[in-house]
């Protein structure tokens with residue numbers, strides 16, 4: 001659905017986006033992860049035809065972003081949520097959506113249906129005649145997402161959709177994105193929130209001017225560390241530690257009364273580890289699984305690029 | 307160029323203006339004040355030195371010229387708000403992601419300011435002409451307005467001046483970053499027109515049909531030039547990288 005090849009954008013001397021090559025499948029939620037100034041917004045702006053590329057190629061649904069006729073077709077296929085929501089604060093929620101619907105030549109009746117559908121879905125129907133300027137940040141963000149969807153686009157570009165939202169509004173927006181995914185839409189999402197990326201993205205690209213890594217959140221996490229089993233013992237002693245170390249040589253750490261063991265397949269390996277601890281006289285209080293996080297992978301990639 | 311798209315921009319702007327008191331006041335109070343004001347001033351002058359109204363007819367042209375000036379300056383209040391509103395609320399970025407083209411936006415923006423400003427100017431001019439007819443017709447023995455002079459002043463020069471004001475203010479608004487600055491620079495449209503008026507009052511030129519025709523030709527040229535400057539400045543790349 002989205003194909004970029006050596007996509008590059010320079011602002012004078014500054015290279016904001018350098019040599020991106022990636023592919024996003026139809027129906028995939030793809031997350032672009034990177035610190036502020038990484039070039040995420042610039043990438044979305046190039047892909048949506050708002051700014052030109054300096055070099056490289058990109059195609060959306062088989063159409064070329066560099067070609068103005070193709071771009072006209074692309075605009076009908078895509079919905080965009082920019083970094084700044086850009087709503088008309090003096091118009092009502094309903095008017096904001098209706099205005100956009102008209103540019104896609106949606107019939108009046110159909111426009112009304114879609115506006116009603118989305119405003120209901122996002123819990124804004126009762127406030128449809130309220131000026132958008134009176135909305136809270138979360139409501140504005142939801143309204144702007146509805147605006148991006150008014151023409152039923154197959155591909156969505158969302159630039160930091162939950163930035164500046166409170167936890168509850170973030171959750172609504174995230175759940176909504178997952179719902180859009182279930183409708184088989186392709187979603188390209190910028191975020192600097194690792195947790196968000198882990199929860200909703202099928203694959204993520206970690207970028208900082210260049211694309212540093214690209215894979216599923218799970219695989220990326222595994223590239224820096226592995227799953228750990230943490231065993232909390234009532235009274236820890238040397239004998240117990242040695243017994244565990246013997247069961248899993250080279251993969252054991254101790255922290256206070258916790259023994260931390262690196263495992264590949266927890267279900268397979270835990271029984272032996274626990275038995276060793278137990279037989280050595282350890283009274284086990286808690287056994288917890290700690291999965292590697294995307295954060296570790298992210299930090300590793302971003303730091304190594306400095 | 308899809309005119310429906312431009313018209314959508316226009317009707318959206320009208321919906322916004324309806325909620326904007328400063329614009330509503332400018333568009334409604336100004337024409338009434340000028341139309342009635344000029345009539346009252348003329349009748350006061352006449353009362354002070356009661357020469358026949360027929361000797362005033364050249365002076366009436368000077369008053370008519372003020373409607374040309376009015377048409378050029380009202381857009382300062384409207385155009386700046388209409389372009390700046392989009393900039394301040396950062397609405398251009400999502401707008402440019404729709405199938406709307408740059409040319410359709412700029413046409414929409416020019417029309418959304420031109421239409422209410424020309425309507426307001428005409429409202430004032432009609433009030434003025436009716437007022438003059440009421441106070442002069444008995445003495446003159448005929449109804450002065452409408453006549454050919456008024457037609458050339460109002461139907462030719464006035465819309466051209468209004469377009470000039472609209473385009474000039476759009477141009478300024480694209481370059482600066484707040485409404486106040488836009489309006490203070492935009493008010494500059496007043497000066498070239500005022501100079502023409504002063505030249506007329508001082509007797510260097512006569513504000514008659516011929517002068518206004520020449521003046522209109524100049525306005526046509528200026529309007530075309532500013533339109534192209536506007537178009538070259540209003541490039542999506544520029545807009546996105548400068549204002550969002």
Ligand SMILES: Nc1ncnc2c1ncn2[C@@H]1O[C@H](COP(=O)(O)OP(=O)(O)O)[C@@H](O)[C@H]1O
Nearest residue numbers: 011016035036037038039040041042043547548
């Ligand atoms: N219009 C512009 N002119 C000059 N530099 C820009 C412009 N837009 C973005 N940049 C620069 O490009 C880099 C990437 O910015 P951006 O794409 O906004 O990053 P992100 O969205 O990841 O925070 C930054 O260094 C930013 O300062």
Ligand SMILES: [Mg+2]
Nearest residue numbers: 040041042083
């Ligand atoms: Mg950004």
